[in-house]
Amino acid sequence: MADADRHTAGAFDIRNVIGGLLGLYGVVLLVTGLVSDEAPDRTGDINANIWTGLGLLVAAAAFLVWSRLRPTVVDEKAVAEERESREAPPSGH
DSSP: OOGGGEEEOGGGSHHHHHHHHHHHHHHHHHHHHHHOSSHHHHTTSOOHHHHHHHHHHHHHHHHHHHHHHSOOEEEHHHHHHHHHHHHSOOTTO
């Protein structure tokens, strides 16, 4: 198969979407944990927002690294054939 018929899913790879959302939530929780004074009072002197934010950032990094190291390859020829088979008029009429 020629390389011209193949490309990666890129931004449409679900791992990028999940990694981006986890990273966004992780940043929000990390910032909240850094600026909030009340959180350790309710969690037994542990700032749960900071630790959860850091955990989400690590998970986001794992998803993004995974999608970079093992990208989802899309076969353009197969996609074009599938598209043509859907658009072809039904035979027998």
